[in-house]
Amino acid sequence: MTIAESWVELVQDQIQVPRSARLRLTENGLTLVPVTHAHTATARRIANQIEAGLPGWAAVGEFSVVPPREGYKPEPDAAALPLDQVRSGDSEVSEKLLPFVVEVVSPESRNRDYNTKPSHYALRAIPAYLIVDVLSARWTLLTRPDDGEYQHRESGVFGDQIEILVADQTLTLDSSQFMRI
Known part of the structure; x- marks a missing residue:
């Protein structure tokens, strides 16, 4: 870990952020991002469907994917872990354990979710990346990561x-359960 990465983690740990916002490290530095009801409700509904639809697996959210790559630990909105891999005291999950990750698009995160995060997740060889766009009521599923790029793309509407x-x-996943802004 570089000095800059250590500093960013220290700052993130020390800043008190309201529950209605998230502190994100972006290309522009540390950014305070509001969290909409549509974002929160959709992430929760996805987690509920993971729990109901994947016996032997648990829905997880609010975690960092490790190890850091290029000083970055993405924080997906939802994913699933085998029940025997869930560690209640951990806030980090190894990329090797994740069969898929989900990002729910916010006005502030749109560019990152569509243009930056696909390569971050593909470089980590996470088999699937689902983008749920509550702004446009559309979804995009990227699969088959190879050499930092997803090779297959499917899209649809809520x-x-x-x-x-x-x-x-x-x-x-039943995307009719997702909420639109």
Whole structure:
């Protein structure tokens, strides 16, 4: 870890952020980001569907993906872990354990979610990356990471079923449950 990365982690740990906002490290530095009801409700509904649709797995959110790469630890809005890998005291999850990650788009995060995070997740070889855009009521599923790029893309509108392969199961998300701004 570089001195700059250590400093950023120290600052993030020391700043008191209201529950209605998140502190994010972006290309522009540390940014305070408001969290909308649509964002929170959609992430919760996805987590509920993960719990119901993936026996033997737990929904996780509010964590950092490790190890840091290029000084960055992404923080997806939702993902799933095998029950035997859930550590209640951890706020970090190894990229090797994640079969997919979900980002719910906010006005502030749109560019990162579509243009920056795909390469971050593909470089980590996370098999699937789902972008849920509450601004446009659309979703995009990126799969088959290879050499820092996802090779396959599916898109649709809220109301569609989204299928994500997870180990020997298929998780089906009902996007009609997602909320639009």
